Amino acid sequence: HINMVKICCIGAGYVGGPTMAVIALKCPKIEVVVVDIFEPRIIAWNSDQLPIYEPGLDDVVKQCRGKNLFFSKDVEKHVAEADIVFVSVNTPTKTQGLGAGKAADLTYWESAARMIADVSKSDKIVVEKSTVPVKTAEAIEKILTHNSKGINFQILSNPEFLAEGTAIQDLFKPDRVLIGGRETPEGQKAIQALKDVYAHWVPAERIICTNLWSAELSKLAANAFLAQRISSVNAMSALCEATGADVSQVSHAIGKDTRIGPKFLNASVGFGGSCFQKDILNLVYICECNGLAEVANYWKQVVQVNEYQKTRFVNRVVSSMFNTVSGKKIAILGFAFKKDTGDTRETPAIGVCQGLLGDKAILSIYDPQVPQEQIQRDLSMHKSELDKPPHLRPVSPIAIEQVTCVRDAYEATKGSHGICVLTEWDEFKTLDYQKIYNDMQKPAFVFDGRNVMDVDKLRQIGFIVYSIGKPLDAWLKDMPAVA
């Protein structure tokens, strides 16, 4: 193990914060500084109210902060002092210009790279932690070497596979750590240095070393495969509803095939999160740039099915309720893109809520972690702005009149005509649904976009229940949704 290595990570977001906290915890002899140009985030990382909600994160940060883990806005100073510089800045989808709507926007990445070149006075290993298009390392290498003043930079690709809500668990016990580097002796030496960091807690056989392009592409490929599984099961869910098959039973049956495996086969109202859509669009763009139209179209379909699933859900809600939700109170339970996170980036709830608002519904929204301002910002924004990280989005002063955000599920559902479950928060499973039913307009509807409700129990209470991919109530069969 190498001693007294200094690590600096540029970007104190969902990836930079938790990954560096875990490195600091597992490597007490390494000094880790996480830097960001967005000062409020740094202030929050140094406070008791961390800027992101992630189970177990508080504990890790408390153990190391001030010892060998620091958060700072002095970006240049800490980059200059570091031996290894991780770059974990945001790489959203480009909203304007060449490749708009698909290509990755590398503005933040390039400015970070130029700054590294500017301030460095000693040799450094620069690690791509952000998800980037394959071949980005080549561009970054050019920027660094053309501005280097004789300093030697080695570029590594070390994509992050953590999922939000389970980030700490994923970082403690990763399925694998992937490190890509140049096949030169210097490149191999750099790989070894980063391997030594992870070797503090990750078993050697779980650290995979490849060339740069394989590492970069593997990240896009992994996310594309994962999202593709969800779109596949979601496509099946539509067929299940049409035929009387039950998507949970189908998932269970196919998942028993060890070649398919049981994970990531839950039908839903659609996948969300900052990564899947962005990374697939990026992959599609790269395929197109390489003249591979068929490959591009294949992956594009994964995103299209995801859009279809959200539209299908909204149509189901509206058509079940006599083809109009105008003026009706609809309770939205859950707004985050998955449980155990307060993150709303690309959450399917945005599309579903906007669809219902388009049909003039009155929404009462409850999420245990997402603040009201965030929900209002998300719903009042133009699509292109949603790709930006929350703090870079413009704040709209106009609160939408059709939307209220409330503090619990009972308040949200009181007096409503229907309930849409859009995030699978555990607390929604144990609500007193008899009480909720009593306080609702009749007929009372539940639309479960996450398959977490006890459908039989709800039907016994008297609800009309729609659950993605499950056999339909007689009521719903009589009101076919046009997708």
Ligand code: NAD
């Ligand atoms: P984020 O928006 O939460 O954090 C990025 C941070 O970088 C922001 O705080 C921003 O202020 C900062 N930043 C931007 N430019 C900077 C600069 N020049 N100098 C200093 N700081 C700068 O993003 P994130 O969710 O942490 O994602 C980061 C990268 O990791 C993305 O490429 C993403 O695709 C990838 N990734 C994300 C996840 C995830 O679950 N969120 C998982 C794996 C990979």
Ligand code: UDX
């Ligand atoms: C994903 C990848 O899992 C992770 O490896 C990568 O580093 C970042 O992107 P994340 O977006 O945080 O992680 O969460 P994930 O658990 O993958 O869920 C993504 C979306 O898919 C969520 O909206 C989730 O609800 C949905 N999903 C997931 C389903 O609809 N069905 C499933 O079976 C699994």
